[in-house]
Amino acid sequence: MRTNSDANAEETVGTGVRLALPIAAADYVDGVAFGVVAVALGVGALQAILLSATAFSGSAQYASLTVTGDHGSLLAALAAVAALNARYLVFGASVASVLSPRPLRRMAEAQLLTDATWALSLRGGRPRRAILVGAGAMSWLAWTSGTATGAVLGSVLPSYRAVGLDAALPAFFLCLLLERLRSGRAVATAGAGAAVAFGLAPFAPAGVPLLAVLALALAWGRT
Amino acid sequence: MGPHVSWSSIAFVAALCFMLRVAVPLALAGRGLPRAIEERLDAAIAPILAALVAVQLFMVHEHPAIDARAAGACAAAAVYLARRSFVLALAAAALLTSLLRLA
Numbered sequence: 001m002r003t004n005s006d007a008n009a010e011e012t013v014g015t016g017v018r019l020a021l022p023i024a025a026a027d028y029v030d031g032v033a034f035g036v037v038a039v040a041l042g043v044g045a046l047q048a049i050l051l052s053a054t055a056f057s058g059s060a061q062y063a064s065l066t067v068t069g070d071h072g073s074l075l076a077a078l079a080a081v082a083a084l085n086a087r088y089l090v091f092g093a094s095v096a097s098v099l100s101p102r103p104l105r106r107m108a109e110a111q112l113l114t115d116a117t118w119a120l121s122l123r124g125g126r127p128r129r130a131i132l133v134g135a136g137a138m139s140w141l142a143w144t145s146g147t148a149t150g151a152v153l154g155s156v157l158p159s160y161r162a163v164g165l166d167a168a169l170p171a172f173f174l175c176l177l178l179e180r181l182r183s184g185r186a187v188a189t190a191g192a193g194a195a196v197a198f199g200l201a202p203f204a205p206a207g208v209p210l211l212a213v214l215a216l217a218l219a220w221g222r223t
Numbered sequence: 224m225g226p227h228v229s230w231s232s233i234a235f236v237a238a239l240c241f242m243l244r245v246a247v248p249l250a251l252a253g254r255g256l257p258r259a260i261e262e263r264l265d266a267a268i269a270p271i272l273a274a275l276v277a278v279q280l281f282m283v284h285e286h287p288a289i290d291a292r293a294a295g296a297c298a299a300a301a302v303y304l305a306r307r308s309f310v311l312a313l314a315a316a317a318l319l320t321s322l323l324r325l326a
Contacts, residue, residue, distance in 0.1 A: 022313035043228045054237035064236040067228055074232050085243045092247035094264040097255040099248050110245040164321030167292035170280035171299035171316035177272040186269040193270025194277040201282045213274040217267035
């Protein structure tokens with residue numbers, strides 16, 4: 001399996017960029033899909049692009065497409081966004097110690113957190129800032145430029161499902177998970193996490209299953 | 224009825240996403256977390272990754288389902304265990320998934 005020298009070699013931003021390439025490809029295609037959907041629903045192309053650049057969260061952005069003009073629908077969408085992304089509070093906590101000491105840089109680096117970049121940055125055990133920055137920048141560029149492509153070109157693009165890239169992100173999380181399954185305890189907690197998420201997903205609002213798994217894992221977890 | 228996404232609602236969504244990401248790193252201001260919390264966070268990574276796989280792979284439009292992506296993900300896992308390359312693994316996932324959809 002992995003050695004310490006492997007882990008130590010993975011310190012540069014370039015490594016983060018390289019590790020994130022396949023994820024960026026999927027992010028780009030996902031971004032195209034969001035751009036197409038948003039514009040088809042009547043959102044301005046510039047609005048869709050800026051939403052991707054700032055919110056940088058597919059699920060939150062789809063939730064914001066449910067806003068219909070009255071304050072109630074905005075509050076409902078914001079509640080959904082909070083439930084979808086509350087896990088970023090915990091992701092932020094887990095990488096906080098390695099981020100830049102300068103507040104502005106610190107915020108910019110934290111803004112690059114996604115499920116995938118967070119998991120990549122923690123791959124060697126300790127969080128790695130260079131990996132988060134390299135992978136996050138790639139992911140952000142791909143997501144935002146993908147949205148621009150989709151918003152502008154729209155319907156002339158081939159179907160997203162045809163190229164099979166919608167399998168990339170779950171496959172990526174599966175690969176990262178396999179790296180982590182080095183102890184009986186990790187296997188057991190992973191199995192429990194999958195079961196809880198799978199059991200809740202048909203009933204709970206999006207985002208809540210992951211939040212529940214995170215809360216349970218933090219409540220019971222010890223290495 | 225389409226969405227009516229005003230600039231102010233975009234600003235609210237963006238601000239909320241931003242706050243959720245930066246709040247804790249800013250509040251901690253470079254201090255590390257207590258050791259006990261770090262250990263719990265570390266122990267939470269495997270269950271979170273497993274939950275992400277479960278939700279993303281086996282839920283289709285909010286219903287449990289197995290589709291071509293599951294086979295693609297298995298191919299990715301096999302390639303990854305053999306070659307330790309995300310690029311090869313995810314290319315295998317995309318290729319097998321698209322081929323199964325053609326079949």
